[in-house]
Amino acid sequence: MHWPGAIQVRDPSHVWVTASPYLSSSVPFAVVHAEGTTMHTVDQRTGTGRWVRLGRYSFDAGTTGYVEVSFDHTTGVAGTAAAAAGRLVPVR
Numbered sequence: 001m002h003w004p005g006a007i008q009v010r011d012p013s014h015v016w017v018t019a020s021p022y023l024s025s026s027v028p029f030a031v032v033h034a035e036g037t038t039m040h041t042v043d044q045r046t047g048t049g050r051w052v053r054l055g056r057y058s059f060d061a062g063t064t065g066y067v068e069v070s071f072d073h074t075t076g077v078a079g080t081a082a083a084a085a086g087r088l089v090p091v092r
Contacts, residue, residue: 013031013053013054013055013056013057013059013067013086013087013088013089014051014052014053014054014086014087014089015029015042015051015052015054015067015069015083015085015086015087016049016050016051016052016083016084016085016086016087017042017044017049017050017052017082017083017084018044018049018082018084019044019045019046019047019048019049019050020044020045020082021045022079022080023044023045023079023080023081023082024044024045024071024079024080024081025043025044025045025046025079026041026043027041027042027043027044027069027071027081027083028040028041028069028070028071029041029042029054029067029068029069029083030067030068030069030070031054031055031057031067032064032065032066032067032068033057033058033059033065034057034058034059034060034065035057035058038054038055038057040054040055044079044081044082045079049084051087054067059088067086067088069081069083
């Protein structure tokens with residue numbers, strides 16, 4: 001799943017994740033922003049559906065910045081990944 005950052009943003013980036021014992025405890029999220037790429041790992045086995053803050057990054061309008069979740073079963077990590085939405089808070 002891939003959420004492009006098509007607006008200028010300099011505030012927190014979040015993703016909505018669900019929780020289930022069948023999901024992975026190690027789901028990778030990449031934030032590709034104006035300064036580079038930052039990786040995050042989210043445990044989706046605990047808690048309930050919630051917004052997870054990935055950090056505060058700069059996304060410049062019209063560039064290739066994005067937030068992405070991907071899950072590779074060949075790594076040996078158990079479970080699967082789920083993500084429902086991304087939220088970028090615009091500059092005010």
